[in-house]
Amino acid sequence: MSIRRSSGLVGALALALVLTGCGSSSDGGSDSASEKSETRVFTADNGKITIPANPKRVVATGYAVPALIEADAPLVGISSWKRGEPMMTKDDLATYKKLKKIAGEQAAETNYEAIAEAEPDLIVIGVPAPVLGDIDMKRLKSIAPVVAIGPSLPSAWRDLSRKQADAAGAVKQFDAQKETYDTKAAELTDKYKDVLPKLKLGHVGAYGDAAKGTFQREFNGSWGTNIAEDLGATYYGKVKKSGPGSAAVSEYPSIEELPAAFRDADALTYSVNADGSVPPSVKYVLDSKLWKNLPAVKAGKVFPYRYTEAATYGEGLLTLDAIDESLAPLLKP
């Protein structure tokens, strides 16, 4: 056997191993050596979909937008994702602005013609399952294979963003980003190990509705709390009545229930905007006399968190820094 033939065999074996290692099976339908025609079966919210093994032109929407920009996926079109702009790095923001917008902020604002013009070989939809009803999936499928990988539980962004990167063939950069995050989280866990795990924490989220006289209480696993948990924080309690998605980890009680909700908390945290300003729904709580009566507030153990909407490891790094900055007074004797 010639050296040339041996190296070809090794290459084929390596490719087979990589495809198997992805957790999805190759369809085996392509014997062509052409990389372009290689496919695999990918399990997504919308079923088992045959997608290119190595996509070259990817369209992303919703939560897949920041995840795939960070993972350096070969994007040719994205939906608008204004909520993520304050958390993007300078380079990622430049990429985001440069990429063609094929949909607005809402799934219903999808521009099918613009997607077709982008000639994608894969479409990654990052919206919650109920929102898929706003999208003409049949029309999208006529353009390219569509994988829907949307958010479920808030803390599930870790797995979901990896899955999105995997579908787009961009796991390498994704894993590098994850490693940076894990290292930073481990560092901060060590820094706060003597104080944070001992505290019973409560969190006020930004999605309460002052107009209805309610506030958002977030428990473990919610948007405002899940990254702090990576540092050893625990948000005690659980929702009175669990629901799908974020309703399993957060609830909206009346402001009258504020004392009962946080009476036992050693410290309280609350979500603020990226620029540090307090959203109206949180301000309503902070201005309430019931809040000022809480033991943790009287003890001065109140800490704002920025970047609580983080849904990628890159965004999570910002959240880690913000939490570290906010909780620093806990380390003072």
Add this chain to the structure above:
Amino acid sequence: MSVAGRASETAGRNRRAVPRTALLVGGLVLLAALAVLSMGVGARHVATGEVVRALFDYRGTDDHVVVRDVRAPRALLAVAVGAALAVAGALIQTLARNPLAEPGILGVTAGAGFAVTLGSAAGLAGGQAGELGFAVIGAAAAALLVAAVGRSSPLRLVLTGVAVTAVLNGVALGLRLMLPDTFDLYRFWSVGTLAGREQAPLPWPLTAIAVSLAGALLLSRALNALTLGENVAHTLGASVGRVRLTTLVLITVLSGAATAVAGPILFIGLIVPHLVRKPASGSVPWLIAYSMVLGPVLLLAADMAARVLLPTGEVPVAIVTAFLGGPMLIWAVRRYGAGSL
């Protein structure tokens, strides 16, 4: 008329005046009782004794804060908004001589909604103070426009109000469909509620409502003359133009301020005048006085129901009034008829 005839009319008036006054006093007692009761109902259980202590011996405990700083302002708001909407409804029905007229028919609610939408789109209506400001400006501007175009006759006034309402609602809807963030903010405002208003800047709108209610009572005798027809009103010495303009101003301020502080609450302005028309016996002063009491009674009762109806938490009071309003209106019209307008 003979002396005997005059004596008989006077005696009749006296016989009727006692029950009407008694009814009003009874209504006021019921209102006071409901207001106190409403301070004992809510997501947090507060014992009756603590409610009383919170009002008369405030110690700053969580129970006292809930009663004094959350529920008492809410009860006060229910009284003011209920009275404002009901009296505005009585005034517009009397002025337009139309039993289906309600405060929103002059475009006030649509004007407030349009302004809140516009303010949200411009990023200026964030927070309750911002919403309140835009709602007041929008309500006043819409009412001015309607009054300017339709002031010559009640029918023209109502038609102008309906047209302006349709245009403003259409444009506002278009804006909200184009701007999802604006839609998000507006949907919280668009269903009227009395919850969560305790931190809003309420003194100004509440003062405007109080002054306008007093104005409505003062104007009621002149309006009484107007119900007999313009010519008769002229003969009786009433200045028709001035009375009509003042009534329009009062309706605008009452419904505009009520909508600004609580959002759109339908049916109170429509059904309360129907419910009290029979006991008022065609007297506009009594119609307004009764409306001023029954409006708050209904809104307080609806607001208490809104707090306890669902085990999952409270619903906006506008939903309760919408559910109750339809059947109550049908009942009132079948029971009493539309009454004289």
